[in-house]
Amino acid sequence: xxxDDIIYLLPLLSIxxxxxxxxxxxxxxxxxxxxxxWVTLFFLVFAFGATALNFGHVYSATPFKxxxxxxxxxxxxSGYFSSIIITGGIxxxxxxxxxxxxxxxxxxxxxxxxxxxxxxxxxxxxxTELLTAFIALEIASIxxxxxxxxxxxxxxxxxxxxxxxxxxxxxxIMLLLGTTLMYAGTQSxxxxxxxxxxxxxxxxxxxxxxxGGTLILITFLFKIAAFPFQNWSMDAYEGxxxxxxxxxxxxxKVAIFGFILRFVLVDFHELKSIWNDMLFYxxxxxxxxxxxxxxFQTSLKRMLSASSxxxxxxxxxxxxSISNIGESAATxxxxxxxxxxxxxxxxxxxxxxxxxDDHLRVTYEDFKGFAHIxxxxxxxxxxxxxxxxxxxxxxxxxGKFYIFVGAIQAGYTVLAIIGIFATFISVYYYFKLIALMYxxxxxxxxxxxxxxxxxxxxxxxxxxxxxxxxxxxxLISYFPGIDFLIDTARFAYQSLFM
Amino acid sequence: xxxxxxxxxxxxxxxxxxxxxxxxxxxxxxxxxxxxxxxLNSINLMLVTLSxxxxxxxxxxxxxxxxxxxxxxxxxxxxxxxxxxxxxxxINIDDYNTLKQKxxx
Numbered sequence: 001x002x003x004d005d006i007i008y009l010l011p012l013l014s015i016x017x018x019x020x021x022x023x024x025x026x027x028x029x030x031x032x033x034x035x036x037x038w039v040t041l042f043f044l045v046f047a048f049g050a051t052a053l054n055f056g057h058v059y060s061a062t063p064f065k066x067x068x069x070x071x072x073x074x075x076x077x078s079g080y081f082s083s084i085i086i087t088g089g090i091x092x093x094x095x096x097x098x099x100x101x102x103x104x105x106x107x108x109x110x111x112x113x114x115x116x117x118x119x120x121x122x123x124x125x126x127x128t129e130l131l132t133a134f135i136a137l138e139i140a141s142i143x144x145x146x147x148x149x150x151x152x153x154x155x156x157x158x159x160x161x162x163x164x165x166x167x168x169x170x171x172x173i174m175l176l177l178g179t180t181l182m183y184a185g186t187q188s189x190x191x192x193x194x195x196x197x198x199x200x201x202x203x204x205x206x207x208x209x210x211x212g213g214t215l216i217l218i219t220f221l222f223k224i225a226a227f228p229f230q231n232w233s234m235d236a237y238e239g240x241x242x243x244x245x246x247x248x249x250x251x252x253k254v255a256i257f258g259f260i261l262r263f264v265l266v267d268f269h270e271l272k273s274i275w276n277d278m279l280f281y282x283x284x285x286x287x288x289x290x291x292x293x294x295x296f297q298t299s300l301k302r303m304l305s306a307s308s309x310x311x312x313x314x315x316x317x318x319x320x321s322i323s324n325i326g327e328s329a330a331t332x333x334x335x336x337x338x339x340x341x342x343x344x345x346x347x348x349x350x351x352x353x354x355x356x357d358d359h360l361r362v363t364y365e366d367f368k369g370f371a372h373i374x375x376x377x378x379x380x381x382x383x384x385x386x387x388x389x390x391x392x393x394x395x396x397x398x399g400k401f402y403i404f405v406g407a408i409q410a411g412y413t414v415l416a417i418i419g420i421f422a423t424f425i426s427v428y429y430y431f432k433l434i435a436l437m438y439x440x441x442x443x444x445x446x447x448x449x450x451x452x453x454x455x456x457x458x459x460x461x462x463x464x465x466x467x468x469x470x471x472x473x474x475l476i477s478y479f480p481g482i483d484f485l486i487d488t489a490r491f492a493y494q495s496l497f498m
Numbered sequence: 499x500x501x502x503x504x505x506x507x508x509x510x511x512x513x514x515x516x517x518x519x520x521x522x523x524x525x526x527x528x529x530x531x532x533x534x535x536x537x538l539n540s541i542n543l544m545l546v547t548l549s550x551x552x553x554x555x556x557x558x559x560x561x562x563x564x565x566x567x568x569x570x571x572x573x574x575x576x577x578x579x580x581x582x583x584x585x586x587x588x589i590n591i592d593d594y595n596t597l598k599q600k601x602x603x
Contacts, residue, residue, distance in 0.1 A: 131560050131563060134564075134567070135563060135567060138567050138570070138571070142570055142571065142574055145574050145578070146574060149578055149581065152581045153585075155585045155586070155596045156596050156597060158578060158581045158582050158585060159582065159594050159596050159597055160597060161578060162527075162578050162579075162582055162594065163594075163597070165574065165575065165578060166521070166530060166534070169534050169571060169575075170521060170534070170537075173534070173537050173538060173541065176538070176541050176564065177514075177541055179560075180541055180544050180545055180548070180560075183545070183548060183556070183557060183560070184544075184548050187552050187554070187556075188556075189556070189560070235597050238597055239597055
């Protein structure tokens, strides 16, 4: 029994231990940056392996019930999200060690902070208690604030970190206020007990619970940069170093969705239709605003940041349809998250790998004729762009397909139409990069890093995964393809209700 | 004189509103930071009051946790304020406008 519990907690433990070990190692002079990054990778890969032990079947367990009093839960759902978060950490370390070394700002503490952030996100998707969620969110956010402002001689970094810090603290306070109101309404902060209370008292006055839930949803909408709360994201993403932007825009978003899906599906099973009207309009406005923002950007980093707002809009479509078609909408969110994670992390990672040597390739214009200098890198970049735009034979298409079909099934045809319209617009700003890379004469050769080493290899694997997720099964029979990912998403959903 | 349950809650609400107004309207970054702490502490007051009202200890334990988180946030806030002051020689929030200008990576 105890042995099983340790196995379930092993990923979280190893990341936590790794963060502390790296913090202790970082002041030692004989430990070079390179060695520290290998230690970080060791802990991350170990945690991934420990998560992978439980893949492939539906399980749900509360490890060490007597110590944690069922505040922590490990199930297929948390395993699925943890593995995405750990992969995000691995890519960030690989890309980041290269980027920070060139930017001459790398100190050992970066890795420790990164692991603390990963730890907080993993805790966030495993918790069933609102105060623990607040603490996990703050662990993840505080490490991110310090990572953003790590280059403390650069005004832009510190300023971006400060803005994110002020607004992020307000969002955290909203979550705490929501928790307090929940506690006032139900005398408990455990999600499962709140759910029991709501179903046991169907006619009770639920004003406090609904107000608290709304405040928690506001925190969630803030952190995923949905429409009325999106302004911080452009500043924060612009201010942060590129690998950290990648980590925030893709991995943190996945973690937040992991928490809020558990919260809404388990806790507010009976109440969640209240927020449907609000979320309906927020989804529409998020898609429209994000598209408009992305069309007019000249810097690629800002374009990717703006387009991540549009992707939030797509995810919110499925989030609205949950109340009508629970299982398939939730599954489509879980699946779309991995599609978005692979494409966005790959695009950001590739961009920061290219930008790490010469800090010149930042706008669309700088990529003119890039395919003639670095054909393979251009090909990978094109795959990420195609997947982000949702072109068939990539995983992004399958993800969007499920979301739009789900929206039509749930009766939200308007949302599906606006989503498809936003996809049309997105083709403009994604394909502009592909066109510039391929259809222009080669520009002068600048210091683009060569295509060798671990980082491009890992990014290349992500590009292959995108293709495999899009066409997988039709080429090689008996080889796990797209069905495998969808089944995993479905298992993850089922494990929530065990 | 017996102080009622509602007056504590009312005090917490007033403190929280003062915090929100401070964050929105003040220009001095120290006052912005103090307003955020005020909001956190008003929530603490609410938690402790609720805990006393319900007769269980959960709220007080949560308040302790919130104090710990607030301390961690204070560390990062103050260090960022120092870093910003060294770069900008100002603690007025209107002077922090680097990100509005067109920049590079």
